[in-house]
Amino acid sequence: DIQLTQSPSSLSASVGDRVTITCRASQTISRYLNWYHQTPGSAPKLLIYAVSTLQDGVPSRFSGSGSATDFSLTISSLQPEDFGIYYCQQTYTTPQTFGQGTKVHIK
Amino acid sequence: QITLKESGPVLIKATETLTLTCTVSGFSLSDPRFGVTWIRQPPGKPLEWLAHIFSKDEKSYTPSLRSRLTISKDTSKSQAVLTLTNLGPADTGTYFCARTRHSGYDRFDYWGQGNLVTVSS
Helix, strand or coil: CCCEEEECCEEEECCCCCEEEEEEECCCCCCCEEEEEECCCCCCEEEEECCCEECCCCCCCEEEEEECCEEEEEECCCCHHHCEEEEEEECCCCCCCECCCEEEEEC | CCEEEEECCCEEECCCCEEEEEEEECCCCCCCCEEEEEEEECCCCCCEEEEEEECCCCEEECHHHCCCEEEEEEHHHCEEEEEECCCCHHHCEEEEEEEEECCCCCEEEEECCCEEEEEEC
């Protein structure tokens, strides 16, 4: 299985801050990397697919970058509704594994 | 409008077999652009990919649960079904089904609300 390691595991930031979460794959996954956001009691929501393509309806403050094994998700100006857990996921091969998650707290 | 809804037991005993149904609307399970994936999440833990199925009945399973998992679909009923045999307490969690967009780069663009399953010993 391909392992995805996210960092940090958690962070606390203020509204308006720029936030970056990284995801490292245990082997190259080309551009088969997605990001999801989950709030308590809800299903995950797709934010970004294929490293950097914004899903329809997702605010432009979210962006993604990277290639091969190293990827990142950036929120340019953190908003109150951005709290929750962010997961990266690879769809390069099955099982299509997820990272362990990064918990974002709003200060 | 695209929706997915999981249905199944909330409480089930260890060693029994879990059967979950995902009923979809707004797209067809015969459309080659889409599939259905099952994902689970133990309480307070990360997401775990379980299995997927596509229009031509192509299936894939997570190796760690392969001997216990079966995925199937009934296109006429717009349903995908997951069974998990010989349950244990570690199988407790929320089970989600998600639409898999299978064009170019796979991604899960619509999710069900989840079905919380508790396995009692």
